[in-house]
Structure formats: C-alpha cells, structure tokens
Amino acid sequence: MTLAEPTTSLRGDLAVRAATVRYGGLTALDAFDLRVRGGSITGVIGPNGSGKSTLINIVAGITPVDSGSVVFEGADVTGLTVPKRASIGIARTFQAIRLFDSMSVLENVLIGATRNYRSSLAASVFRTPRLKKDDEVQRELAMEILASFGNRLLPRLSHPVGTLSYANRRRVEITRAFMLQPSLLLLDEPMAGMNPHESWELAEQLPGLLRDRDCSALIVEHKMDIITHLCSDVYVLDHGVEIAHGSPRDVVKDPAVEEAFLGIE
Amino acid sequence: MGSELMQQIVNGLAAGAIYALIAVGYNLVFGLLELINFSHGHVYMVGTFVVLSLMDTGIPFPVAILGGLVIGAGLGMAVERFAYRPLRGANRIIPTVSAVAATLVLENAANIIWGPAARRFDTPLPKGSIEVLGVTLTTMHGIVFGTAAVLAFGLWLLVEKTPWGRSVRAIRDDLPTAQLMGIAVNRIVSSVYALGSILGVLAGVLFAAYYSTVYVGMGFTGTLNAFTAAVIGGIGSIKGSFIGGLTLGVVQALAAGFLSSGYMNAITFVILILFLIARPRGVVGRAEVSRA
Numbered sequence: 438m439t440l441a442e443p444t445t446s447l448r449g450d451l452a453v454r455a456a457t458v459r460y461g462g463l464t465a466l467d468a469f470d471l472r473v474r475g476g477s478i479t480g481v482i483g484p485n486g487s488g489k490s491t492l493i494n495i496v497a498g499i500t501p502v503d504s505g506s507v508v509f510e511g512a513d514v515t516g517l518t519v520p521k522r523a524s525i526g527i528a529r530t531f532q533a534i535r536l537f538d539s540m541s542v543l544e545n546v547l548i549g550a551t552r553n554y555r556s557s558l559a560a561s562v563f564r565t566p567r568l569k570k571d572d573e574v575q576r577e578l579a580m581e582i583l584a585s586f587g588n589r590l591l592p593r594l595s596h597p598v599g600t601l602s603y604a605n606r607r608r609v610e611i612t613r614a615f616m617l618q619p620s621l622l623l624l625d626e627p628m629a630g631m632n633p634h635e636s637w638e639l640a641e642q643l644p645g646l647l648r649d650r651d652c653s654a655l656i657v658e659h660k661m662d663i664i665t666h667l668c669s670d671v672y673v674l675d676h677g678v679e680i681a682h683g684s685p686r687d688v689v690k691d692p693a694v695e696e697a698f699l700g701i702e
Numbered sequence: 703m704g705s706e707l708m709q710q711i712v713n714g715l716a717a718g719a720i721y722a723l724i725a726v727g728y729n730l731v732f733g734l735l736e737l738i739n740f741s742h743g744h745v746y747m748v749g750t751f752v753v754l755s756l757m758d759t760g761i762p763f764p765v766a767i768l769g770g771l772v773i774g775a776g777l778g779m780a781v782e783r784f785a786y787r788p789l790r791g792a793n794r795i796i797p798t799v800s801a802v803a804a805t806l807v808l809e810n811a812a813n814i815i816w817g818p819a820a821r822r823f824d825t826p827l828p829k830g831s832i833e834v835l836g837v838t839l840t841t842m843h844g845i846v847f848g849t850a851a852v853l854a855f856g857l858w859l860l861v862e863k864t865p866w867g868r869s870v871r872a873i874r875d876d877l878p879t880a881q882l883m884g885i886a887v888n889r890i891v892s893s894v895y896a897l898g899s900i901l902g903v904l905a906g907v908l909f910a911a912y913y914s915t916v917y918v919g920m921g922f923t924g925t926l927n928a929f930t931a932a933v934i935g936g937i938g939s940i941k942g943s944f945i946g947g948l949t950l951g952v953v954q955a956l957a958a959g960f961l962s963s964g965y966m967n968a969i970t971f972v973i974l975i976l977f978l979i980a981r982p983r984g985v986v987g988r989a990e991v992s993r994a
Contacts, residue, residue, distance in 0.1 A: 523884050535882075537875040540868070547865070548872050552884040556865035558893040564864075572865065617884070 449653030456505035483674035528619035549616030705836030718951015725931035727901030733938035743924030749774030749903030778899025936984025
C-alpha cells in the first residue's frame, strides 16, 4: 500500500493579483488581491457598487484589468478571451439570469455542454456514432446535476424556461454552468430574487454539488448569513478596496465591516 | 369549372411547394440574425444555372445538382462572410444595403455568364401523368411536392432535434449569451447560410425542371416569393414558411388561371403588404420572446 500523494494539483485554484479596473474617473477595483484555493468556496461581500460584479467579470474575462493579473491553476490567464477561459474550466452564472427563453430546461442545460462535443452541421445531419455517444453522455450528466435540486427541475425538463419561476430559472443556470465541467464556478449573486426559503435550500445544495464535481467557487452575495454558512474564507469589498479578509466569524466582528454595512443589513 | 378550379389548386400546390422550399431556407437564415437576405433568390438562381452549365458539358443530372449545391453553399457562405459578418451589430439598415450590393453583383455576373435570355432546362426526370376526376396529375407534381415536403421536414428535424439545431436556436434567442456559452457562433452562422443556400438551389432545380426553364430574373422573383411566404407563415418558423409557401402558390395559380398570369407579382406584393399591416407575426409566427 502506498501513501496518498500530497496533492500538488492546482485544480480550481484562482489568484487575482493587484487587479485595478477604472471606468473613466471611477476606480471599480483598486489593486485588489484575492485567492480561491482549490476545492474551497470563497465569498465576496460588499455594498452595492463596491466592485463585486467587476471582480467576477475580470475573472470571467468580460472586463479587462487596467493593471494586475488573473492567475488560474498556476497559469496567467489575464489575456485570455471569455470562451478561452470557459474552455479551461471557468464557468459562471449571471446576476441577471441569461437563459434561452424559447428553449426547454433540458436544452438550455445541454447548451452548457456545447464545447464537450462535436455539434457541427455535418455531424448532426449524418448522426455520427460519436455524436450519439457524446449526446448520451451529456444527457446523463445533465440528469445527474438536475437531480441535485430534488424535484424542482426533473418534472419540468421539456418546459420552456420562459415559463419557470425565478428560482427555477436560477437552478437551470447553475446546472448549465456545471455542464461545462468547470473546476471553478463564479456565482454572481445566485440568491438574488429568491425568497429566504429558496435561498437556504440552494445554500444547502451548493456545497455538495461543488464537492461532487471537484469544483471550487467564488461567490458574490450580499446576504451575510448565507456567506457565513457557505464560505470558509470571506473578502469584504468597499469602493473597490479590501476592507476585511478572513473567516466569516472574524470578518463580521470587524469594525470597518460594520461601518460599511451600516444601514444595509 | 369545378375541375378547372381543382387543376389550378393542384398546379398552385406544386408551385407553392417550390416557394415553400425557398422560403424555409430563407426563413432559416432570416430568423437567425433577422437580416433581410436579399441575395437568397440570386444564390438559388446562380446555383441552378451552374447545374444547367454542368449538364451542357455532358455531366449527368445528379452530379450536376451536386455541383450546383456546392457552388450555392459557397456563395451563401461568401455573402455572409463578406457582406454581413463585418456589419453584425450595426444598425440593420446597413447590412440590408450590403445585401442589395451582393445581389447586384450576383445578378450582373449571371447576366455576363449566361445572358439575359431564358434558357431551356431539360432533365431526365420522368414526364408521365394520370387523370383523376378530370384533374391532370403529373409525375413532376409528385416529385416537386414530395421533395419539398421531405426536405422541409428534414430541416425541421435538424433544427429542433439535433445539437447543431440547438446551437442555432440559442444564437437566434440571444447571440451574446450563446457566445459566452462557448458556441462557435461564426461557424454555426456560416453553416446556416450554407444550408439555406443548398435548400435554395434544390428549390431552384425543382423550379427549373417544373417549368423547363431557367432565367436570371427568377432570382428576384424567388426572393420576393420566399419573403412573402415567410411573412405569411411567420418569421422564424419552418412550419409557418412551408404553409406560407403553399398558400402563396395556390393564390398565385388561381390569379393566373382566372385573371391573368401578368398579375402574379402584383398579387404577391398585395398579399405581402396586407400581412405586414394586419399580421406581421404571420400565421404561426413565434412572439418575440427575448429581444424585447
């Protein structure tokens, strides 16, 4: 019997280094540093306009940094495009849900797996054996992830997503993100628009989902209790600057945090 | 009188099946990016002339069709690549202008190569006919209607039931998000133009075989009929454009049979205008869901 090798894998490891983003005269992020360790769930909280979404967008590749860098699994990805970053395992959900409304739940979910199989016109016309096999594998994976939400989505596979409740649309979006088989999931206010019951249900399901898929997560939220429940490590942002960092327990006691959140919580 | 009416309806359904086939290809392309594709009819005209020229050199009919399809698909992709793609995201009137330009290039090139006169188009397709209750049904009626129906159904399957079709519909719903999901948007758009053109050229060959003629002017008429059929049926709906094509064919045949064939384009325009005023969504058009 051999000892388990010490894990040298950087799977899901993210480092944002001295990232600065300016919009005209406004500094959205100011020399911000952040680390998401592989397998962990790291949270970012802060008042509206504190730079949380900008942070998600620089990691996803939508917003370029003016200075600083984004390092994913040990490699500098600062210059990579959105599709490139998706292809190396960075998936995301959007603060304002972006689904294909005329398509069904299952179809929306399978769209997330597009890059996992050949979907060219020729392959579809001739229904190549490889396409059929890929399709089977992806559908199986889709059902597996959809089942994580209990009976929320399984009975609605063929419903157009436009007819779903807000919470279910969010669940579809999360499933679609997992279909990319990411090693890092960026969740931009996933509980926004959900009632407390739905928020907690999702908060209970997320850690297991991430663990099963060997995926780390960066989650942006302003519901403090949810962040405390989910995350081992929390950053507090205000006006693009880190005002506190540490375990959720320590962070909530920080006077600077109390001041920033006064009147919000 | 009864059998004459029936005869016109049968003729109209055959002509309408050809319109339907042009229209489904047209609608596939139009529905995707909502660009008015003026060159669709011209691509189908050029493709049909290519088939004729290949047959003139002694190449067998099926191989000649293949050649026409390849050229048609190439032209469709080229029009997309050079006339539309650089202008994607621009105000829609701008690609409309470049589409007209592409159309003029194709039309003038065709005039130089094949001349403005109508050319005879003979095929080895069987020419038999039978009489049923005073109505003549020809083999060509059957071939035209059967081919168009099978191809339209095949396209519907492709769009609704395959991974490629899923990507096409995702782009149609929301192009930027489709791009973020890792869909190779340019490749899919290109393949849609190729497929639309292939269906167009097949319709062109059916048209030329049915009327035993091919001429440069069929490009414009083709686009007009396809656009009208698509508007009748509903933009973005394959089923709708097929129904729209059949309807248009029957109305035109009745107009030609009981008024004069000179009124055919005029009737088409009147129908187009009426639908655009009264029901721009068409008979089975989908409501705008995501672009509001």
